[in-house]
Amino acid sequence: MDIRAIKIFNHLAHSLHFGRTSRACNLSPSALTRTIQRIEEELGKPLFHRDNRKVSLTPAGVLFKRHAEELEQRWQLLLQELGDETTLHGEISLYCSVTAAISILPGILGAFRQGHPGVQIKLQTGDAAEALDRLNDLDAQVTIAALPEQLPESVIFIELAQTPLLFIAPQEGELPRMDGHGEIDWTRTPVILAEQGLSRIRIDRWFSEKNIHPSIYAEVAGNEALLAMVGLGCGVGVVPELVLEKSQLRDRVRVSPITPDLTPFIIGACTLKRHLANPVIQAFWSTVQQVNGNNEEG
Missing domain, CATH: 1.10.10.10 (Winged helix-like DNA-binding domain superfamily/Winged helix DNA-binding domain)
Incomplete structure (x- = not known):
């Protein structure tokens, strides 16, 4: 073989x-x-x-x-x-959302390519909720993902950014619908939810704690799909602020002043601990730490 x-x-x-x-x-x-x-x-x-x-x-x-x-x-x-003892060779596979590829990865990839031009970078983008699954399934060696509520023992994580979860509504129209006390009437306000992921876990928990049974209009895969549905006036939803800032759909929605109090996302780089035995992954991880340290100092 x-x-x-x-x-x-x-x-x-x-x-x-x-x-x-x-x-x-x-x-x-x-x-x-x-x-x-x-x-x-x-x-x-x-x-x-x-x-x-x-x-x-x-x-x-x-x-x-x-x-x-x-x-x-x-x-x-x-x-x-x-290979050449002075030049690192090989490849590295990365997975992240489009938002992370635009807002978080450029500085890291720029520094890594400058230091290790012999390494081939394979970048895949998709739903951020799938990032840890991609890592565990070996579809990617490093992912950019939100810190889960319980990090698996096999995974290491470097925090890169934090972003609050925002409650958004269509730019035009009468959503969310309010009751006579100035509160959202969740029985008459259609809600767009993510199919999976940390934002779904946190909004579900908030609804449960408030004993709210929301009127769910649709469940979608990915934040861009959620933004599109809200922008079309189909309902209200929750997205990370970082996603909203980078989205081309941001002008079609508005942030509601009446919003659930949800724990912010901690965004970071993830890899399996055993991957650090690979010199390429080790070099990339060192670059992430260096760039992140420089950003914190700045």
């Missing part, structure tokens, strides 16, 4: 999802299946349990996973030792 097959196995061993791994590794489903079957044939043991609903590692798969992860790390170290 070759190192690419090892990398493919490692991704699947974390994602436990053939479709996700085939997309991340740019393989057809049949090619992914053949790669895993070749490894299993060489080892003489099945590595995955498969059925129509889930994928899991066999005992042999758990054992092989430990050795395969170590082999991939050793391969990265070997490439570095064989």
